[in-house]
Amino acid sequence: MNEFAPVLDDEAVAVARVLANDHVADVVEALNRESRETAIELLCAVPFVRLVEIFDQPELESAPELAEALPRDKAGKLLTAMSVDRAADILRELDGPARSELLGALAPPLRMTLLSILGYPEGSAASIMTTEFVSVPSNWTVGRTLDYIRKVERTRETVYAIYITDPETQLLLRATGLRRLITGEPEDSILSVAPDRAPVTVTPLTDRETLAQTISKYDLLALPVVDHGRILGIVTVDDIIDTMVEETTEDVHRFGGMEALDEPYMRMGFLAMIQKRAGWLCALFLSEMLTANAMQSYEGELGKAIVLTLFIPLIMSSGGNSGSQATSLVIRALALREIGLHDWWRVALRELPTGLVLGSILGVVGIFRIALWQYLGLYDYGQHWMLIAATVGAALIGIVTFGSLSGSMLPFALKRIGFDPASASAPFVATLVDVTGLVIYFSVALVILRGTLL
Amino acid sequence: MNEFAPVLDDEAVAVARVLANDHVADVVEALNRESRETAIELLCAVPFVRLVEIFDQPELESAPELAEALPRDKAGKLLTAMSVDRAADILRELDGPARSELLGALAPPLRMTLLSILGYPEGSAASIMTTEFVSVPSNWTVGRTLDYIRKVERTRETVYAIYITDPETQLLLRATGLRRLITGEPEDSILSVAPDRAPVTVTPLTDRETLAQTISKYDLLALPVVDHGRILGIVTVDDIIDTMVEETTEDVHRFGGMEALDEPYMRMGFLAMIQKRAGWLCALFLSEMLTANAMQSYEGELGKAIVLTLFIPLIMSSGGNSGSQATSLVIRALALREIGLHDWWRVALRELPTGLVLGSILGVVGIFRIALWQYLGLYDYGQHWMLIAATVGAALIGIVTFGSLSGSMLPFALKRIGFDPASASAPFVATLVDVTGLVIYFSVALVILRGTLL
Numbered sequence: 001m002n003e004f005a006p007v008l009d010d011e012a013v014a015v016a017r018v019l020a021n022d023h024v025a026d027v028v029e030a031l032n033r034e035s036r037e038t039a040i041e042l043l044c045a046v047p048f049v050r051l052v053e054i055f056d057q058p059e060l061e062s063a064p065e066l067a068e069a070l071p072r073d074k075a076g077k078l079l080t081a082m083s084v085d086r087a088a089d090i091l092r093e094l095d096g097p098a099r100s101e102l103l104g105a106l107a108p109p110l111r112m113t114l115l116s117i118l119g120y121p122e123g124s125a126a127s128i129m130t131t132e133f134v135s136v137p138s139n140w141t142v143g144r145t146l147d148y149i150r151k152v153e154r155t156r157e158t159v160y161a162i163y164i165t166d167p168e169t170q171l172l173l174r175a176t177g178l179r180r181l182i183t184g185e186p187e188d189s190i191l192s193v194a195p196d197r198a199p200v201t202v203t204p205l206t207d208r209e210t211l212a213q214t215i216s217k218y219d220l221l222a223l224p225v226v227d228h229g230r231i232l233g234i235v236t237v238d239d240i241i242d243t244m245v246e247e248t249t250e251d252v253h254r255f256g257g258m259e260a261l262d263e264p265y266m267r268m269g270f271l272a273m274i275q276k277r278a279g280w281l282c283a284l285f286l287s288e289m290l291t292a293n294a295m296q297s298y299e300g301e302l303g304k305a306i307v308l309t310l311f312i313p314l315i316m317s318s319g320g321n322s323g324s325q326a327t328s329l330v331i332r333a334l335a336l337r338e339i340g341l342h343d344w345w346r347v348a349l350r351e352l353p354t355g356l357v358l359g360s361i362l363g364v365v366g367i368f369r370i371a372l373w374q375y376l377g378l379y380d381y382g383q384h385w386m387l388i389a390a391t392v393g394a395a396l397i398g399i400v401t402f403g404s405l406s407g408s409m410l411p412f413a414l415k416r417i418g419f420d421p422a423s424a425s426a427p428f429v430a431t432l433v434d435v436t437g438l439v440i441y442f443s444v445a446l447v448i449l450r451g452t453l454l
Numbered sequence: 455m456n457e458f459a460p461v462l463d464d465e466a467v468a469v470a471r472v473l474a475n476d477h478v479a480d481v482v483e484a485l486n487r488e489s490r491e492t493a494i495e496l497l498c499a500v501p502f503v504r505l506v507e508i509f510d511q512p513e514l515e516s517a518p519e520l521a522e523a524l525p526r527d528k529a530g531k532l533l534t535a536m537s538v539d540r541a542a543d544i545l546r547e548l549d550g551p552a553r554s555e556l557l558g559a560l561a562p563p564l565r566m567t568l569l570s571i572l573g574y575p576e577g578s579a580a581s582i583m584t585t586e587f588v589s590v591p592s593n594w595t596v597g598r599t600l601d602y603i604r605k606v607e608r609t610r611e612t613v614y615a616i617y618i619t620d621p622e623t624q625l626l627l628r629a630t631g632l633r634r635l636i637t638g639e640p641e642d643s644i645l646s647v648a649p650d651r652a653p654v655t656v657t658p659l660t661d662r663e664t665l666a667q668t669i670s671k672y673d674l675l676a677l678p679v680v681d682h683g684r685i686l687g688i689v690t691v692d693d694i695i696d697t698m699v700e701e702t703t704e705d706v707h708r709f710g711g712m713e714a715l716d717e718p719y720m721r722m723g724f725l726a727m728i729q730k731r732a733g734w735l736c737a738l739f740l741s742e743m744l745t746a747n748a749m750q751s752y753e754g755e756l757g758k759a760i761v762l763t764l765f766i767p768l769i770m771s772s773g774g775n776s777g778s779q780a781t782s783l784v785i786r787a788l789a790l791r792e793i794g795l796h797d798w799w800r801v802a803l804r805e806l807p808t809g810l811v812l813g814s815i816l817g818v819v820g821i822f823r824i825a826l827w828q829y830l831g832l833y834d835y836g837q838h839w840m841l842i843a844a845t846v847g848a849a850l851i852g853i854v855t856f857g858s859l860s861g862s863m864l865p866f867a868l869k870r871i872g873f874d875p876a877s878a879s880a881p882f883v884a885t886l887v888d889v890t891g892l893v894i895y896f897s898v899a900l901v902i903l904r905g906t907l908l
Contacts, residue, residue, distance in 0.1 A: 023651060025671045059671065150637050159633045160614055160675075178632055179613045183604050197477060216699060217479045217513065219692040221614075221675065237691055238673040241698070245670060248702050249786050255709055256782020256880060257775050265787040266800070273804075274811050277779050281854075284775050285816050289823055291767035296833055302760050309756055309763045313745035313888055316767055320774075321711050321738050321881040325731050328710020332703050333719040346720070350727075357728050362739050369743055379750055400735075426710065426880030427775040434767055 019046055024053045032061045040069045048074075052081045055090070058242050061267070064093035067102070076105030083157050084110075085130035085239065088117040092127075117233075125211055126204035128243065129225045129233030130157045137167035138174070142193055143186030149178070158236050161222040163199070164190055171229040175199035177221075201226040202235070208243045209335060215240050250422075251335075255328065257284065257427035280425070287431045291316075294438045301442060305453040307381055308445055311366075311392050312438070318362055319399040319437040320430030323407030326351055327429045330411045334421045344412040351408040352401065359400030363393035384452045391448045395441040402440065403433045473500055478507045486515045494523045502528075506535045509544070512696050515721070518547035521556070530559030537611050538564075539584035539693065542571040546581075571687075579665055580658035582697065583679045583687030584611045591621035592628070596647055597640030603632070612690050615676040617653070618644055625683040629653035631675075655680040656689070662697045663789060669694050704876075705789075709782070711738065711881035734879070741885045745770075748892045755896060759907040761835055762899055765820075765846050766892070772816055773853040773891040774884030777861030780805055781883045784865045788875045798866040805862040806855065813854030817847035838906045845902045849895040856894060857887045 019027050019042055031039050031054070043051060043066060055063060055078060067075050067090050079087045079102060091099050091114060103111050113131050120126035134156055136145050149159050162181065164174040176194035184193040200218050202211060204227050215223055215237055222234040250260035259276040261268055268276075295302070302309060330347060333339045339347065370389040373379045381388050407429045411421035446454060473481050473496055485493050485508070497505060497520060509517060509532060521529050521544050533541045533556060545553050545568060557565050567585050574580035588610055590599050603613050616635065618628040630648035638647040654672050656665060658681050669677055669691055676688040704714035713730040715722055722730075749756070756763060784801060787793045793801065824843040827833045835842050861883045865875035900908060 023654065023672065025673070029671075146636065149633075153633055153637050178636070179603075179607055182600065182632070182636065183607050200477065212695070212699075216692070216695045217483075218477065219479075221691075237675075237695070238670070241666070241670045241691070241695065244695070244698055244702075245666075245790070248698075248705070249790070251702070252705065252709065252782050252786045255706065256778045256780075258779045258782070261783070264790070264792040265783055266793060266797075266804075270804075270807070273808060277776075277808070278812055278815050281772070281775055281779070281812055281816065282819060285768070285772055285819060288768050288771045291771075292764050292823075295764040295767070299760065299764075302763055306753065306756050306760070309766070310746050310749040310753075312763070312766060313749070313770055313892065314739070314742050316770075317742045317745075317774075317881070317884060317888060318735070318739055320771075320884065321735055322731075324710045324879075324881050325712045325735070326710075328706050328712070329715070329719055332706045336699070336703070336718070338718040339720060343720075350720075350724075353724070354727060354731070358732055358735055361732050362735065365736060365739060369746075425778075427771070427778050430771060430774065430884070434771060438767065 019050070024050075024057060025059065027054055028057045028060045032059070036062065036065065036069075040066060043070070048077070048081075051078060056083050056086050058086065058089065058239075061264075064090045068094060068098050072101070072105060075102055079106060079114075080110060083130050084113060084117070084132055084233075085128055085157070088114055088127070092118055092122065120204055123208050123243075124204060125202045125206040125223070125225045125235055126232060128208075128239050129204075129235045130239075131233040132157045133161070133163060133222070133224075133231075133234040134159050135163040135165050135172075135231060136190060138164045138189075138191055139167050140190050141186065142181055142184040142188050142190055145190050146181060146186070149181075158222055158234070161220070161224075161234065162190075163224055163231055163234075164194055165231065169229075172199065172201065172224060172226055172231045175224065199224060201231075203227065204232060208240075208247055211235055211240055212244045212247070213337065251331075254420075254422055255331070255425050257281070257425040280427075284427050284431050288434060290435045291438055294435050294442075298438075298442045301445065301454050305445070305449065307388060307453075308391075308441075311395075312441070314366070315392065315395055315399055315441050316434050316437045317430075318396055319403035319433040320426075321403070322355060322358055322400045323403035323410075323429040323433045324426040326355075326404045326407035327410055327424050327426065330408045331422050331424060334411055334415065341412060341415055344409065347408050347412070348405060351404045355401035355404030356397065358404065359397035362400055363396040366396050367393040382453075384449070387448055387452055391441075391445045394448065395444045398440045398444060399433070399437045402436055403429075406432055406436075473504070478504075478511060479513065481508055482511045482514045486513070490516065490519065490523075494520060497524070502531070502535075505532060510537050510540050512540065512543065512693075515718075518544045522548060522552050526555070526559060529556055533568075534560060534564060537584055538567060538571070538586055538687075539582055539611070542568055542581070546572055546576065574658055577662050577697075578658060579656045579660040579677070579679045579689055580686060582662075582693050583689045584693075585687045586611045587615070587617060587676070587678075587685075587688040588613050589617040589619050589626075589685060590644060592618050592643075592645055593621050594644050595640065596635055596638040596642050596644055599644050600635060600640070603635075612676055612688070615674070615678075615688065616644075617678055617685055617688075618648055619685065623683075626653065626655065626678060626680055626685045629678065653678060655685075657681065658686060662694075662701055665689055665694055666698045666701070667791065705785075708874075708876055709785070709879050711735075711879040734881075738881050738885050742888060744889045745892055748889050748896075752892075752896045755899065755908050759899070759903065761842060761907075762845075762895075765849075766895070768820070769846065769849055769853055769895050770888050770891045771884075772850055773857035773887040774880075775857070776809060776812055776854045777857035777864075777883040777887045778880040780809075780858045780861035781864055781878050781880065784862045785876050785878060788865055788869065795866060795869055798863065801862050801866070802859060805858045809855035809858030810851065812858065813851035816854055817850040820850050821847040836907075838903070841902055841906055845895075845899045848902065849898040852894045852898060853887070853891045856890055857883075860886055860890075 134149055153159050160178045162176050163172055165172055174194040180193040201224050204225055222236045224231045225233050253260040258280050261276055367389045374381055374385045410424040410429055414424055415421040588603055607613050614632045616630050617626055619626055628648040634647040655678050658679055676690045678685045679687050707714040712734050715730055821843045828835055828839045864878040864883055868878055869875040
């Protein structure tokens with residue numbers, strides 16, 4: 001690699017050293033910190049086996065651009081030697097012409113496999129599966145299977161899960177583990193070391209969330225993707241961990257009220273960042289404008305009792321906060337399948353009393369605060385201060401109850417109309433609750449203060 | 455199991471059938487749906503091997519209570535046969551006397567192992583590790599190691615990761631995989647099939663988040679927990695997946711502005727639920743009371759220009775929303791180690807222009823909205839409507855910028871003072887921004903409207 005040293009700066013020399021010796025995951029981390037140009041230069045210098053290892057890491061950023069920048073024949077060899085699921089990931093990110101060109105450099109069988117994986121929607125089981133798994137016919141013995149595994153080990157993403165198929169129909173019959181195999185007698189049938197139970201499988205269109213739940217529930221190292229009884233590929237546990245991390249990022253971003261970023265925060269371009277955030281912010285702003293309309297319609301009351309305006313932010317935020325709590329609870333319970341769509345009324349029956357109790361607690365605190373200020377002479381709410389305190393207290397009960405109830409129902413409603421329930425963000429709920437909160441507040445005020453202040 | 459049938463209802467009979475034949479994960483799911491009493495009755499009836507399988511599932515709810523309800527000697531045998539990490543989980547949940555009694559029923563070596571695991575803080579690597587792993591001295595051959603694995607396979611949580619130690623010092627030297635072992639020659643040294651690199655390890659106190667990141671980065675099936683060079687136990691990938699799911703639940707709940715529930719939503723008692731939610735709700739409410747103080751100090755201005763109050767909810771919520779976006783971005787970037795504590799100023803330098811642009815977008819929309827209503831005659835903001843529109847627009851720029859900036863800094867501040875940055879919830883940020891938002895709004899109003907309305 002020395003011949004490249006002159007064109008690289010000191011830091012790059014250090015990276016080159018890492019490239020040769022360190023764990024491939026650390027190599028990838030070092031490469032990610034380099035500029036695109038330096039990264040390509042370094043990648044051209046590493047031995048081919050190492051290159052394949054590096055591109056097999058899903059953590060390698062801009063892998064598609066880097067692959068595209070390699071000499072065409074090297075890129076073709078790379079895609080052939082890589083694991084099939086990662087090759088598909090890279091091709092998926094490339095635009096049409098670049099993708100076709102790279103696909104053209106591959107042997108027809110691999111090309112067909114990749115094209116069929118690319119045909120599935122992003123995030124589905126089939127789109128992240130690998131076709132490099134171990135499957136053997138059910139008439140093989142343990143010994144023959146072990147010999148076969150020794151031969152193909154290098155080319156398989158995992159050899160710990162072994163799938164047993166019907167020798168004639170190719171249908172998936174059983175699954176077993178290498179640990180069971182090595183404890184078996186070589187001359188026994190492979191079926192003798194497999195549990196006598198149909199394996200846990202997923203369909204090509206199973207989504208990421210279900211994949212994570214299934215693998216976590218059954219403690220498996222891989223999930224077979226099965227179509228019409230035939231195994232198309234497997235999704236391994238490390239792919240699922242990667243998608244779980246991605247999924248969590250998406251959920252956190254969305255719950256914060258924005259489109260999920262698909263790149264690290266610091267790598268995201270400024271305009272792209274604005275775009276991801278402005279859309280939701282504007283949508284929320286436009287909905288929140290309804291509060292101005294609501295306020296306008298109470299202008300008469302506002303003029304008569306300015307003291308009422310003092311508590312508007314306090315009361316509205318309490319509705320938003322209780323709604324945000326309920327939403328986060330229900331989003332998570334739905335995601336974990338603790339509850340289903342049909343449980344909406346059970347949740348409503350829980351949130352109604354919960355909201356009433358929480359609202360009463362805040363109501364008491366609110367009344368106490370007004371009384372305290374009045375007694376201590378910190379502020380004079382006028383002769384009707386007790387009525388004002390009662391208005392604030394009663395409004396809080398109503399608003400917190402409404403917040404809890406609507407916050408808990410929003411994810412159900414979104415799921416019902418086909419959206420991801422996790423799109424129910426905290427700002428979304430707050431906005432939903434704000435207008436109603438104002439209406440509740442002024443309605444309560446009209447009832448309690450009629451004849452005195454209003 | 456027939457002798458139990460008479461005391462069980464129809465549903466329980468169906469569960470009993472599931473208990474005998476289905477995948478243990480499905481059995482656990484069925485048991486979780488039963489009452490405590492029925493579950494205990496059913497568990498007393500299953501064969502011992504099945505009982506162990508069932509209790510080895512972390513998904514079994516109320517496992518500690520169920521274990522406590524079993525006959526004492528059966529419970530002792532169960533804890534002995536179970537995987538060590540699950541046994542520790544169960545003991546951790548029991549109160550003092552019950553725990554001591556169960557521990558007393560165990561053989562001294564196991565009791566010592568469990569007590570040492572229980573001594574580590576909850577959530578640390580050592581608290582979730584199992585001591586049932588495969589380690590062999592470095593002077594063994596591949597063949598001897600394979601023979602050994604065949605013998606101990608049943609008693610080990612995983613045999614796919616094999617740890618190689620120095621025969622004299624017991625220090626951990628290398629790690630390898632069963633797949634490498636079966637491709638090696640029996641008479642070769644075990645070191646010949648291990649990568650020539652120190653294994654990736656964690657310390658006993660490594661937290662769950664780091665465990666997940668490490669296993670995901672290096673694509674491992676297990677992580678060795680090492681203290682002073684000696685391996686204490688391993689954390690397997692399925693334990694880590696389970697803790698990732700738990701961690702995500704906690705994060706979602708906290709971001710919603712409440713304490714994380716440690717039980718499924720529907721199983722949580724009513725009072726416990728109130729407790730988890732009321733604390734944060736009250737804390738936020740008390741902080742939000744500062745808005746009432748802020749409003750009081752602008753009472754004079756409010757009296758002169760009631761039209762200003764119309765936009766208070768709109769302006770305040772925009773600050774909260776932009777803050778919530780920034781917080782969710784930074785929480786996630788910190789969790790994924792994309793940024794560190796020292797990057798706060800780089801984030802601030804990104805959020806400042808981002809906030810200015812986003813604020814300007816909302817400002818333009820807001821001005822347009824006021825102008826539109828005025829032109830269409832939907833509402834009359836008075837002769838100075840243009841100045842009011844300018845006030846709203848300018849305030850939005852200030853508030854959204856302040857929201858983005860403080861929302862992005864809050865997780866850093868929390869992390870700096872030793873809290874989990876994920877404690878920065880959307881309601882927390884909104885509350886933080888609300889008071890300042892009011893001050894910004896009225897300050898802008900005083901500058902623009904002085905001499906006209908104010």
